[in-house]
Amino acid sequence: MKTISVSKAKEFAEEVGIAFEQTGLPRMAGRILGWLLVSDPPHQSMEQLTNTLTASKGSISTTTRLLIQHGLIERISLPAVRHDYFRLRSDTWQHMIGRGLTGEIIMFRQLAERGLGLLGEKTTANSKWLKEMLNVYTFLEQEFPALLERWEKEHQKDLQTVKQSR
Amino acid sequence: MKTISVSKAKEFAEEVGIAFEQTGLPRMAGRILGWLLVSDPPHQSMEQLTNTLTASKGSISTTTRLLIQHGLIERISLPAVRHDYFRLRSDTWQHMIGRGLTGEIIMFRQLAERGLGLLGEKTTANSKWLKEMLNVYTFLEQEFPALLERWEKEHQKDLQTVKQSR
DNA sequence: TACTTTGTTCAGTATTGACAAAACATATTA
DNA sequence: TAATATGTTTTGTCAATACTGAACAAAGTA
Numbered sequence: 001m002k003t004i005s006v007s008k009a010k011e012f013a014e015e016v017g018i019a020f021e022q023t024g025l026p027r028m029a030g031r032i033l034g035w036l037l038v039s040d041p042p043h044q045s046m047e048q049l050t051n052t053l054t055a056s057k058g059s060i061s062t063t064t065r066l067l068i069q070h071g072l073i074e075r076i077s078l079p080a081v082r083h084d085y086f087r088l089r090s091d092t093w094q095h096m097i098g099r100g101l102t103g104e105i106i107m108f109r110q111l112a113e114r115g116l117g118l119l120g121e122k123t124t125a126n127s128k129w130l131k132e133m134l135n136v137y138t139f140l141e142q143e144f145p146a147l148l149e150r151w152e153k154e155h156q157k158d159l160q161t162v163k164q165s166r
Numbered sequence: 167m168k169t170i171s172v173s174k175a176k177e178f179a180e181e182v183g184i185a186f187e188q189t190g191l192p193r194m195a196g197r198i199l200g201w202l203l204v205s206d207p208p209h210q211s212m213e214q215l216t217n218t219l220t221a222s223k224g225s226i227s228t229t230t231r232l233l234i235q236h237g238l239i240e241r242i243s244l245p246a247v248r249h250d251y252f253r254l255r256s257d258t259w260q261h262m263i264g265r266g267l268t269g270e271i272i273m274f275r276q277l278a279e280r281g282l283g284l285l286g287e288k289t290t291a292n293s294k295w296l297k298e299m300l301n302v303y304t305f306l307e308q309e310f311p312a313l314l315e316r317w318e319k320e321h322q323k324d325l326q327t328v329k330q331s332r
Numbered sequence: 333t334a335c336t337t338t339g340t341t342c343a344g345t346a347t348t349g350a351c352a353a354a355a356c357a358t359a360t361t362a
Numbered sequence: 363t364a365a366t367a368t369g370t371t372t373t374g375t376c377a378a379t380a381c382t383g384a385a386c387a388a389a390g391t392a
Binding site: 026027028055056057059062063075082 | 349350351352353354359360
Binding site for chain 1: 170249288
């Protein structure tokens with residue numbers, strides 16, 4: 001029976017921190033997510049978070065609120081327990097994808113529109129370029145959700161397979 | 167005949183700057199891209215860039231090099247002209263997509279793998295979650311290029327339509 | 333060879349933003 | 363009401379980094 005190494009888990013939390021920093025969230029947000037991804041149990045109190053991540057209460061408090069607003073984690077409370085716990089939401093990856101990928105697609109589609117609006121009716125090398133950009137991102141904006149739906153369907157099958165193999 | 171407003175174009179460059187900042191590039195990189203998207207002519211000298219963006223030579227020099235490395239712009243030189251020009255590459259949007267969307271997909275797929283590696287064989291609430299995450303991002307990593315190829319095919323058709331309508 | 337034009341590199345500055353620490357607020361138990 | 367536990371908000375500090383400005387390099391012109 002292999003027990004998970006806490007120090008390795010902390011390293012992992014740091015890595016996730018770096019990764020999420022690249023997506024625009026504060027590093028601490030990624031650290032919390034990273035830890036919640038591998039912590040046992042999957043729900044952790046604020047005290048546990050401050051200890052394992054060696055961060056201040058204030059930082060954890062602010063960042064957990066941010067993550068809750070983004071729909072990535074949720075606060076849970078147990079009866080007869082003073083403090084709350086945080087855990088990943090079951091649909092966190094949907095939100096991650098929506099915030100990152102879908103958000104970027106929409107942003108660039110809007111930029112292309114604005115740029116074309118500036119150029120007006122004139123057809124220049126630039127307008128040709130911008131039209132192509134608008135074209136791609138509009139396409140992605142339509143097709144990307146369809147792609148995710150396709151995954152969900154295939155995923156349903158996977159789950160059934162898992163059930164059968166029990 | 168509507169002439170493009172320079173001040174509006176500068177505003178646009180600033181907006182693109184903000185947008186690209188969110189994707190991890192320096193703001194100045196986005197400003198340059200934004201200006202090149204609407205400037206007339208589509209190729210601009212370093213002096214023109216320093217003037218319109220009110221930025222220092224050094225900043226433009228450093229940032230154009232960065233953009234060239236990323237494959238987003240290219241340096242062009244005209245015969246009998248001392249200075250060089252910069253312009254968008256025709257395949258810039260492919261690089262934008264690759265850097266942003268594809269990169270993010272790969273990054274998160276790798277994170278899920280690392281997390282699962284940490285948990286080992288144990289099946290917990292977390293491992294179930296991570297497996298799902300790995301599942302989605304692996305799916306996206308495979309299907310996203312296919313999606314782009316599909317666009318390119320449909321795009322070929324568009325171009326032919328344009329030719330016919332001339 | 334001097335001079336000008338063009339572009340790069342580097343040192344210093346300024347700005348941004350994440351974080352810690354402490355003050356503050358709220359609620360629970362005694 | 364006092365005392366304790368829990369969580370939030372705010373203020374200040376520090377670090378990262380984009381940017382400016384100046385020194386420097388290279389290459390073309392007189």
